[in-house]
Amino acid sequence: MTTGTKLQRLLDSAFYHDFRRDKVAIASFIILCIYVVACYTAPLIAPYNPYDPTIIDIMDSEIPPAWLDGGDSRFLLGTDAQGRDLFSTILYGTRISLTIGICAVVLQAFLGISLGLISGYFGGRVDNFLMRLADIQLSFSTLMVAIIVLAVFQALFGTELYERLAILMLILVIGIAEWPQYARTVRASVLAEKKKEYVDAVRVIGLRPMRIMFRHILPNTLSPILVISTVQVANAIVSEAALSFLGLGMPVTQPSLGSLINSGFEFIFSGSWWITIIPGVVLILLVLVMNLLGDFLRDVLNPKLYKN
Amino acid sequence: MSLLEVNNLEVRFAMRKEELVALRDVSFRLEKGERLGIVGESGAGKSVAAFSILNLISKPGYISGGEILFEGKDLTRLSLQEMSAIRGNRISMIFQDPMMTLNPVLTIGTQMTEALHAHHDISREEARQRAIDGLAEVHIPSAATRFDQYPHELSGGMRQRVVIAIALITKPPLIIADEPTTALDVTIQAEIMHLLMELCNNTGVGLILITHDLGIISQMTERAIVMYAGRIVEEGDTRDIINDARHPYTDGLMGALPQKTTPGQRLNQIKGGMPPLNGIPDGCAFNPRCPLAGDICRSTFPEYTTIGTTRVACHMAGAGDP
Numbered sequence: 320m321t322t323g324t325k326l327q328r329l330l331d332s333a334f335y336h337d338f339r340r341d342k343v344a345i346a347s348f349i350i351l352c353i354y355v356v357a358c359y360t361a362p363l364i365a366p367y368n369p370y371d372p373t374i375i376d377i378m379d380s381e382i383p384p385a386w387l388d389g390g391d392s393r394f395l396l397g398t399d400a401q402g403r404d405l406f407s408t409i410l411y412g413t414r415i416s417l418t419i420g421i422c423a424v425v426l427q428a429f430l431g432i433s434l435g436l437i438s439g440y441f442g443g444r445v446d447n448f449l450m451r452l453a454d455i456q457l458s459f460s461t462l463m464v465a466i467i468v469l470a471v472f473q474a475l476f477g478t479e480l481y482e483r484l485a486i487l488m489l490i491l492v493i494g495i496a497e498w499p500q501y502a503r504t505v506r507a508s509v510l511a512e513k514k515k516e517y518v519d520a521v522r523v524i525g526l527r528p529m530r531i532m533f534r535h536i537l538p539n540t541l542s543p544i545l546v547i548s549t550v551q552v553a554n555a556i557v558s559e560a561a562l563s564f565l566g567l568g569m570p571v572t573q574p575s576l577g578s579l580i581n582s583g584f585e586f587i588f589s590g591s592w593w594i595t596i597i598p599g600v601v602l603i604l605l606v607l608v609m610n611l612l613g614d615f616l617r618d619v620l621n622p623k624l625y626k627n
Numbered sequence: 628m629s630l631l632e633v634n635n636l637e638v639r640f641a642m643r644k645e646e647l648v649a650l651r652d653v654s655f656r657l658e659k660g661e662r663l664g665i666v667g668e669s670g671a672g673k674s675v676a677a678f679s680i681l682n683l684i685s686k687p688g689y690i691s692g693g694e695i696l697f698e699g700k701d702l703t704r705l706s707l708q709e710m711s712a713i714r715g716n717r718i719s720m721i722f723q724d725p726m727m728t729l730n731p732v733l734t735i736g737t738q739m740t741e742a743l744h745a746h747h748d749i750s751r752e753e754a755r756q757r758a759i760d761g762l763a764e765v766h767i768p769s770a771a772t773r774f775d776q777y778p779h780e781l782s783g784g785m786r787q788r789v790v791i792a793i794a795l796i797t798k799p800p801l802i803i804a805d806e807p808t809t810a811l812d813v814t815i816q817a818e819i820m821h822l823l824m825e826l827c828n829n830t831g832v833g834l835i836l837i838t839h840d841l842g843i844i845s846q847m848t849e850r851a852i853v854m855y856a857g858r859i860v861e862e863g864d865t866r867d868i869i870n871d872a873r874h875p876y877t878d879g880l881m882g883a884l885p886q887k888t889t890p891g892q893r894l895n896q897i898k899g900g901m902p903p904l905n906g907i908p909d910g911c912a913f914n915p916r917c918p919l920a921g922d923i924c925r926s927t928f929p930e931y932t933t934i935g936t937t938r939v940a941c942h943m944a945g946a947g948d949p
Contacts, residue, residue: 516727522683524742524793525714534741538732 337619344615347608354605358414365407366395370573375402381591399579399594400586401571408579409598413605415575419489420556424548426494427555431501432544436532438502439509450506453499461496461558468492469567482570489568493555504547508540542620549613553606560602576602628699630800630833631657631680636693638672638679638857640904647904649675649688650857659800660831664848664865666839666880668901672857673837677803680835681718682710697801716746719794720803724810725786729778735762736774739793746797761792765822784815788822795826801833808843820847841880845869853877856902856912863937873939875917911942919943 329335338344357364367374379402382391390397396405438449469492473481481488512518513536521531556576562568563577564584571582576598583594638650650672657663665673678684680695682702695702697718702710719742722728730738739758743749749757755774762770765788778786787807794802804823808816824847827834836847844851844865851868853861853876861874872878879897881887888894899916902908908915914924921943929940 516722516724517730519683520720520722520728520790521730521741523681523714523720524745525711525716526741526745527711530745535730535733539730541732 334619338615341615343611347611347615350604350608351612354413354608355417358410358417361407361410361414365404365410366393367404367407369403369408369411377402381586381594383591384593384597396597397591397593399582400591405593405597408574409576409601412569412574412576412579412598413601415486415569415573416556416559416577416602416605419486419493419559419575420552422490423493423497423555423559424551426490427497427551428501428544428548430495430498432505432537434498435502435505436509436537439506440513440528440532440536446506449502453502456496457499459496461493462561464496465489465492465558465562466565466567469562473567478570482572485569485573489559489562493558497551497554500547500551501544504543505540508543509536512536512539542616546613546617546620549609549616553609553613556602556609557606576605629656629696630659630661630698631835632696633676633680634694634696636676636679636695637691638675638684638688639691641687641689645905648691648857649904650679653693653857653859655852655859655862657801657833657835660827660833661850662827662834662836662848664844664851665835665837665854666841666844666851667854668839670901671854673839673854674805675857676854677720677805677835677837680803681714681720683714712746715742715799716797717799718801718803719797719799720805721787721790721794721807723806725783725790726810728790729786731778734775734777735781735789739774739789739796742793742797757796758792761796762789764795764826765789765792767792783811784818787811787815787819791819791822791826795830795832798830799832801835803835803837805837806839807836808840809838816843823847841869841884853880856907857904858912858940859938860913860941861937861939863935863939867936873934873937873944874913874941875919875943876913879916879918911940 338348362368369375379391379394379398380400382394382398383389384397384405385392385395387397394404394406396409399405399408434449434453438446469481469488472488509532518531518535521535526535559568559575560577560580563575564581566581569575569578571578574582579598580595580602583591583596583598587595633656634654636650636653637648640647640649653672653676655663665676667673675684675688679690680697680702682690682695682705684690690703693703697713702713705713729735736755736758739761740751740754743754743757759770759774762773767773767785767788773781773785773789778789781789791807807823808819811819820843823834823836826832834848836843838844848865850863851865852859853868853874855876861868861872861877868877869881872881876897879895882895883897885894897916902912902915908925909928910926911917911920911924911929914920917924923942927942929942931938931940932944933939934944
């Protein structure tokens with residue numbers, strides 16, 4: 320009998336069992352946890368506050384990491400061109416990148432799941448309209464849409480307002496540009512689920528379409544949603560980094576990983592490679608572990624890929 | 628007033644090239660607490676009839692004529708909202724495969740209380756209590772534990788009990804059971820039928836039982852309808868239909884029962900198959916397979932004649948025993 324607390328159920332589940340056997344997944348998960356904990360407790364563990372201009376000394380600029388010649392023990396990973404401690408800046412930057420990634424994906428998921436459910440459940444004209452809309456949206460690349468929107472916004476309202484609203488704008492743009500990914504996946508699952516008898520059974524109970532969609536069909540489509548979510552967070556972080564690198568993302572005063580990479584880029588040939596390379600590695604590792612976790616989820620949640 | 632009165636119901640399916648008539652001129656009534664059986668081969672229109680009572684035929688099908696009077700209201704004329712208030716509340720339905728009709732990701736309890744919450748203003752606690760009582764009523768042991776379990780933790784027979792409990796939880800006056808035991812093995816089938824019978828007797832609920840098992844019909848129902856190619860070919864008291872079938876199709880179905888054959892012999896069968904909806908022959912739809920078919924059967928559509936308690940659509944029915 321499987322009674323007991325939720326935690327016990329989780330520990331007994333096949334999911335946890337598979338997870339324990341998969342070393343890559345464990346390692347990825349641990350790394351991701353370190354990332355999340357480190358960046359959200361950044362104000363506590365970072366030695367300096369990179370947003371505070373009063374403690375930044377321009378004389379400290381471009382100091383290499385502590386273990387290199389000319390390194391300074393005060394700055395573990397060195398400093399950037401403005402004299403900010405790179406370690407602290409990376410922690411704060413990762414926090415911004417992750418926040419944007421997660422919020423953008425929540426927005427994508429909200430839009431995509433709602434529209435996908437409606438499209439799949441009602442079918443007919445609604446379905447046609449929404450899916451053609453998705454096709455159109457997909458025919459523009461996310462970056463292109465983002466660049467146009469952000470550039471126009473900057474031109475219209477000036478850089479100052481933009482810098483204040485940068486996080487929000489990035490979330491909105493990345494969130495809206497990628498909804499078709501969710502909508503298509505959800506729609507496909509809904510089409511399959513809708514044919515099953517339990518849907519007839521709840522229609523016979525007299526439930527309203529909204530409740531049937533969200534309460535009955537949606538939970539049955541969750542596993543593909545979970546899988547694409549991990550990959551989409553990674554994608555959103557990459558998109559944000561790319562936009563910031565192009566100067567359309569986070570401002571240098573409040574850098575994300577992308578803008579940090581960008582700010583060091585001009586110094587890379589003068590020998591200050593760490594300003595670009597270290598945030599780059601941090602970004603790559605973050606995206607890599609998310610994709611690995613996504614792969615793991617896909618394998619576990621796909622019954623066709625059961626390994627014994 | 629009858630509980631349910633179906634008059635001249637006609638259901639069509641609008642296909643790309645033509646309109647197919649899935650049900651033609653279906654009329655029957657069901658009194659309060661009565662148990663009615665509907666038999667027929669696959670494709671005879673049994674399930675379409677059941678779904679049309681709940682106004683749930685999915686596109687491209689639609690009700691093209693006739694009326695369905697339930698407690699005096701014509702269900703074909705109700706708005707979506709009025710119909711929702713009847714579905715699951717006044718009329719419940721039990722489906723064929725309990726493996727499929729329960730949502731795998733929701734607990735038994737959630738699925739049971741849902742109908743209550745949809746139709747009544749009722750607190751969670753009260754709903755939970757009624758659901759647990761409902762589970763006990765269908766003889767599920769340790770009902771309170773089952774309430775929090777998921778469908779995969781229950782066996783097939785258990786699940787069908789749960790489905791029956793869900794159907795009964797709003798205490799509807801009518802339950803439609805669409806082949807409720809087809810997916811279960813024979814011992815479980817007997818248990819479920821016994822349970823349904825018991826519940827009908829205890830609660831006075833009316834039952835429409837759709838099946839292709841004449842044995843079940845004879846045990847469970849008071850009146851029976853035999854359907855063929857979308858039409859009622861014979862209707863009457865179950866006893867008369869079983870013992871003294873008037874329509875050659877009913878007779879053929881009876882003859883096909885294994886009990887009618889001596890061991891070692893081939894089972895009797897009705898030759899041929901049901902005609903597709905777009906190829907129903909002229910005259911009597913059954914004429915190509917009928918052993919008694921004469922010229923009149925090939926040319927003239929048989930109207931209903933009443934013999935004793937049964938109503939039958941056959942030219943040959945009056946002319947002595949088929």
